[in-house]
């Protein structure tokens with residue numbers, strides 16, 4: 595049994611450099627991931643192709659680890675380069691006809707927007723849910739969130755083939771109730787496609803229970819993995835109807851029988867792993883999923899990150915930091931409406947607390963290994979940053 599997090603938190607090298615609250619941007623690489631990548635490279639350097647005999651197939655290792663994290667068979671996982679690659683492979687492969695509709699949200703991250711826009715070349719239209727306050731009380735202008743009533747209205751109008759939404763919005767931190775979206779999609783026979791770049795590794799995801807057909811995510815945010823690594827979960831019912839849009843040697847069942855050009859694509863998650871992967875990156879992502887996510891457990895990690903966000907909330911001055919708050923469970927990104935958020939973020943980062951601005955909000959995103967002491971010190975720095983920016987403006 596894993597001991598409670600507060601007694602067993604790992605200490606990471608970045609904690610000697612700064613207080614890092616930017617896990618919604620680019621995260622520090624997990625030391626176990628860095629070691630696994632180095633081990634792969636060293637072994638390949640000394641052994642060439644013998645690296646596989648010595649270390650095994652890292653794409654299989656990462657599929658297994660990610661499947662365990664999501665509670666799904668590893669056949670339904672693919673190791674890719676990023677979220678956009680996963681979403682593009684799905685969007686381009688969906689059987690779509692002129693007049694078919696795809697629904698997304700107005701302020702999605704580009705990786706979950708352009709792959710759907712591209713489907714206009716096949717006559718499908720992308721319709722965007724309008725931005726709504728969603729109980730936040732925030733004025734129109736900056737991104738907030740979307741309402742399920744708007745989604746239901748679009749679904750009722752018919753011919754919606756796919757609903758493509760982020761679990762957590764990268765700007766406001768709005769987190770959608772995926773179980774409710776899943777119910778609506780099933781009622782209206784639409785595929786539910788989720789961009790989980792801002793949630794996988796921070797909060798538990800239950801694709802089978804929630805009726806999610808696709809999850810695409812990046813490895814270098816909440817999973818603490820290498821940049822340029824990504825994951826794709828697809829359910830077999832969806833894969834059975836998807837057409838193939840990228841092909842190479844690794845797509846085919848006959849493996850390294852390279853002169854056999856029979857068309858025999860894998861029908862499991864390898865359907866999307868069309869050719870040689872970045873193996874060091876796969877080894878690294880497998881290692882950090884095992885050593886952080888599976889070691890501590892996604893529930894424990896979510897509980898701890900939520901406790902750290904609460905501490906930030908209790909300590910940040912509400913007059914200087916207006917919390918962006920939505921009803922429902924806490925999102926991994928705690929955003930703040932702060933005048934000149936960009937300048938405040940830069941000033942805080944310069945003073946040793948790494949935070950970012952997106953969509954006009956200051957985003958704070960602690961991960962499970964951050965300590966209470968770091969949060970308390972970050973609060974002081976953030977107060978000073980707001981005051982300094984305000985003084986400069988006067």
Ligand SMILES: Cc1ncc(COP(=O)(O)O)c(C=O)c1O
Nearest residue numbers: 676677678703705760764791812
């Ligand atoms: C919601 C969301 N999706 C996707 C990404 C990253 O996309 P990609 O993996 O294609 O670089 C981000 C990065 O900030 C994001 O916030």
